[in-house]
Amino acid sequence: MASLAFTSQSHSMRSLLRRVLAVMAVGFLVGFALIQITPCVLTIANSFKCDAAVENRPMPFIPLPETVTCRDETGVFISADEQVDGFFFRPSVDGYRKILESQLPRWVFNTAFLSIAVTILRLVFDSMAGYALARLKFPGNRALFFVVLGTMMIPGVVLLIPRFLLLKQLGLLNTYQGYIIVLAADAFGILLMKQFFESIPREVEEAAMVDGANRYVIFFRIVLPMATPALTALTIFGFQGNWNNFMDALIILGGDTDLYNLPLGLTVLRGSGLDVQYDLVLAGSVITTLPMAVIFFIFQRYFVEGISYTGLKG
């Protein structure tokens, strides 16, 4: 950040100004980071409190080593004072125990199963379609590209009702298959893969073709293994998007609580109206987020790269 200083006085003024600006900028960053982190910390802390403590003393965030149960032997709820002391609180796992006794374990399985199934199908279908659009001359190639691009403009809300009707007619409403097939390919993934395949030099394929390999062999044996970065991005987006998918689950699986995914299940755990069971809801939120958080911290680099990928794509 060298600058041209014409006089020493203006130079020192400017460097002072620059320092003040830098301090303000870092303050802005730290402030924003606190705003982003604090709610997460408070959510985790309060998921280990009984309802009374959550609603009266939500702020204490440092757990003490001794735990409590929310009801004593006679079934009476303990007061907030018995659990909370300054910034410290005695954790309770009652919220977690209660939701694990609900259908939540089933929902965890459903969410994992649906996310993995959709992601695998997308990896196959999107990369095949992306490769065809990038490399293979077939009638309608260009037109299909614009159709795929155009489908990205269709808002999900418009699809709610007709998808519901269509699946109902097909007898796939409230089934795993119904959810999976609707989401088995997506325009974004196809375009991502197309763009990636276009960046691979043609010579690679031409060399293989001289050796007599056909397109299928070339694609599955040679091109696809080279596409690991794009496939990783696709995996992350597909898995994350479906792990967190609420709207499609609500419409397609909403009729059968055994098939719910976690976001849909959470809205049921909430209870009705304004009487929210915070211990359940917060514990459920933590459990829903935990697997994604673990994946995020392990594959952080790919998340960021994947996001950047979408940005560059425009």
Place this chain on the structure above:
Amino acid sequence: MSAATTAAGNPVAIQDQAQQNRSDAFAGLSFVAPAAIVLFVFLILPLLVALYFSFTNWSGTRPLDHPEAYEVVGLKNYDRWLVSGRRVDDFYRAIRNTLYYVIGVVPVQTVFALLLAVVVNQRWLTRKGFFRTAFYFPSITSSIVVSFIFLFLFSAGGPINAVLGALSPNYEPVAWTTNNDGLFHLLLESLGITEDTVGAWVETEIMDIDIWEWIAGPSVALSTIMALAIWTTTGTLMVIYLAALQGIPSSVYEAAEVDGATNWAQFRHITLPLLKPTTFFVVTLGLIGTFQVFDQIYVLQNDQTGRTTTSVAYLVYNTAFEGNSPNLAEASAIAIVLFVIIFIATILQRRFVGGDRAEE
């Protein structure tokens, strides 16, 4: 010599080429088929189905194969919701809420994301990774989870009220999630202007809603949902901006420094113009996302705040599946209108931001 060895001059090669083209065409079609079928059946066909049913009177109760299941009624559903029917006020209230939401969220999250990215991109900043992680983290989880976190943060006895109570002893806890007061109304009230003092003209009705209600501003309840959206999305958008900033070669800035350009001038005349396509992308993402806001409303909506928090997307769902008389045809009509609105908004912003990209 060289001509003889190229494919063009060799009859055998031409035949090979033709054969290759045929097998490529076959391979191409078989490669796109699965994805094309899925997209056609579950994206394009549904759009057409929604369009078709929006012109019928099918409520969804009679099975479709029933001979008198429905009849085509033309624009009646549109008329009923948009022009002169019983539900016009509900529709425009949802439009108003959605517009406040879009106009409140998109500029704020875009500007914040840009500022954060510019600061994180500074060469002297250490711990870039920490900040990037902290900003991005909220967007890894479900919008439902985030909604519950905010429900908890803004609950009567929740952290927000606890902090404000600790800061000022006279603080009366605000019922954030159930408060219907519009922000502009509150602002006007603090200036001494109320519906009674401002004059009769505010009772003039436009689309069945009086002017006073149109200018209410986002309600306190809706504002908390807007804060939630900004909180979740800013980090993602920042990462997008950061990637674009890192793609600008430092030689550009070095040249500007030699010419004596100030930091502000560099930002104004180099960074912003070079980020134009990214800004276009970020604003488009923002518009498409906010116009469709649904999940957050589904969780944070309650009986008290229906009037000031119902979004158009939620209205579609509510009309189709909830309430006393669900009506799929009318809901389809609202959905189609929303589609058109989003389409127009995207085109308009292409005018204003002017991203010169072939793709949206």
